[in-house]
Amino acid sequence: MLAGGLSHERDVSLRSGRRVAEALRGSGVEVEERDVDAGLLASLREDRPDCVLPLLHGESGEDGAVREVLELVDVPYVGSRPTACRSAFDKPVAKAVVGRAGLRTPAGVALPHQTFRELGAAPVMAAILDSLGLPLIVKPTRGGSALGCTAVRDAAGLAGAMVSAFAYGDTALVERLVAGREVAVPVVDTGDGPRALPVVEIDPDGGVYDYAARYTAGSTRFEVPATLSDDLAAECARVAVVAHETLGLRDVSRSDLIVDDGGTVWFLEVNVAPGMTETSTVPLSVAAAGLDLGGLVADLVRTAVDRPRPERS
Ligand SMILES: Nc1ncnc2c1ncn2[C@@H]1O[C@H](COP(=O)(O)OP(=O)(O)OP(=O)(O)O)[C@@H](O)[C@H]1O
Ligand SMILES: [Mg+2]
Numbered sequence: 182m183l184a185g186g187l188s189h190e191r192d193v194s195l196r197s198g199r200r201v202a203e204a205l206r207g208s209g210v211e212v213e214e215r216d217v218d219a220g221l222l223a224s225l226r227e228d229r230p231d232c233v234l235p236l237l238h239g240e241s242g243e244d245g246a247v248r249e250v251l252e253l254v255d256v257p258y259v260g261s262r263p264t265a266c267r268s269a270f271d272k273p274v275a276k277a278v279v280g281r282a283g284l285r286t287p288a289g290v291a292l293p294h295q296t297f298r299e300l301g302a303a304p305v306m307a308a309i310l311d312s313l314g315l316p317l318i319v320k321p322t323r324g325g326s327a328l329g330c331t332a333v334r335d336a337a338g339l340a341g342a343m344v345s346a347f348a349y350g351d352t353a354l355v356e357r358l359v360a361g362r363e364v365a366v367p368v369v370d371t372g373d374g375p376r377a378l379p380v381v382e383i384d385p386d387g388g389v390y391d392y393a394a395r396y397t398a399g400s401t402r403f404e405v406p407a408t409l410s411d412d413l414a415a416e417c418a419r420v421a422v423v424a425h426e427t428l429g430l431r432d433v434s435r436s437d438l439i440v441d442d443g444g445t446v447w448f449l450e451v452n453v454a455p456g457m458t459e460t461s462t463v464p465l466s467v468a469a470a471g472l473d474l475g476g477l478v479a480d481l482v483r484t485a486v487d488r489p490r491p492e493r494s
Contacts, residue, residue, distance in 0.1 A: 183247065185216035188239025189349065190325050193396065197457035198236045200464070204475035205234075210482065217247060225254050232482045233258040236454055239325045243454050244270040259478075259485045261453045265429040269451050272322050272354050275428060279448050282427040284420055286448045288313060289356035291322055294347050306339050309355055316358040319343055321350035325452070327391045332358055361441035363390060364407050365462040366421035367455065368434050371480040372487075375425045377418035379469040381462040382407035398460055405469040409440060416446050424451050432481050435463055 182205075184198025185191055202212045213230070215221060217237060225233070233256050241247055245263030252263065261269065268274045273291040280286050290309060297305050309317075319342035320330035329349035331342035346353035367378040382404040385394035394401045407414055421436035428434075428451065435455035439447045455463045457474075467474050 182212050182214045183217060183221075183233055183235045183237055183242075184214060186237040186239070186242050186247075187217070188237070188241065188325075189328050190238035193326060193456055193458060194236055194238045194242065194454075196396075196459070197238070197454075197461065200459065201234065201236060201457045201474070201478055204473075205478055205482075206475070208473070208475035208479045210475070210479050217241070222250070222254065225251075225256055230256060232256070232486050234478070234482065235260055236457060238452075238454055238456065240270075240323060243325070243452065244323065255490070257485045257488070257490060259481045260432050261428075261430040261434070265431065266453050269428045269430060269434070269453050270323055272320070272324075272450050273352075275424075275451055276448070279424050279427055279451075282423055284423060284448045285445055287318075287357045287359050289354055291352055291354045293352045295351075297343070302340065302343070306336075306343070310336055310339065313355065313357055317342075317355055318358045319346045319353055319355050321346045322352040322354045324349050326395060326456075330391070332389065359439045359441055359447045361439045361447075362407070362409070364409070364417055364438050364440060365455075365466070366417050366436050366438060367463045367466045368421050368425040368430075368436070369477065369481070370425075370432055370484075371477070372484045375422050375430075377421045378463075378466040378472075379405050380407040380409065380414050380417045381405045381466050381469075382409070383462065395456075396458065396460055401460070403462065403465055405465045413440055413444060413446070420446050420448060421451075424448060432484065 182198050182202045184194045202214050205212045245266030249263045251258045276286040317333040329346045331345050333339050333342045363383045365381045368375045384402040386400050424436045425434045434451050436451045437449045
């Protein structure tokens, strides 16, 4: 189990890792937990695990870097391959890819900090407001856990929101804010094709699903299955599976979507190492599907161990 790392989501990753390690042990799997540090490669070479579970959130865990290294040392691992991770982790890239596959994703623009310096922040922000209108949401293109993510409801709020996003990365994504019900849809594939697990509806107390609402027990209500009509729930499941397939993802993913009041399903983003903490949505969905978390992850591990490794050739 790889958990920790140096991203802003280190703590979340450690909690995810601990939970899944416990669940796996409950299913009779021998698990060792390792952080990502200078001792990792030596330990992978010497101990040669049968399989690695990278439960690293944020950069390096989700952008494919650590998985590149796992392929270098030829160790089987659960999850998507590096190239697919790179596209999925970069929100504007993922939006473009799923958009071409016919999914709806909020209109937006991705701009590096440099553009604001070169062209002047005021005219660039005026152009954004002219084109996209209000309300908006601003977030780092390669972020997680809603860190650096701010809703903008009046023009005066845009500058501060840009600064917050740039605190977490060089490029910010400014997107139209979609009002509606937020849902998360896990997709798993234990060898017979990707299938969506029950849709989880997210209803944060303060109305905003920010870092505190994510990781403070009791501060967000979850409905599993979601209080959507069967048709809408099926559409959310379809969107999540299409996102998983078009981005070339493997084993497990979680798509974050918004269902607006008109019944349109909007793709926000997809995660290749979804959170597995006590307050995360994937474990809730797994339970609602009548599955045991340890048993499901053990199946994913077996699938990873058994598959021919293209990375070998
Ligand atoms: N276009 C949008 N319209 C409305 N709300 C949005 C939009 N984009 C993001 N949000 C809100 O901001 C939150 C964080 O956004 P998003 O899921 O894209 O980023 P993230 O930080 O990568 O999150 P995660 O922890 O799920 O990886 C969402 O859960 C949602 O509540
Ligand atoms: Mg998200």
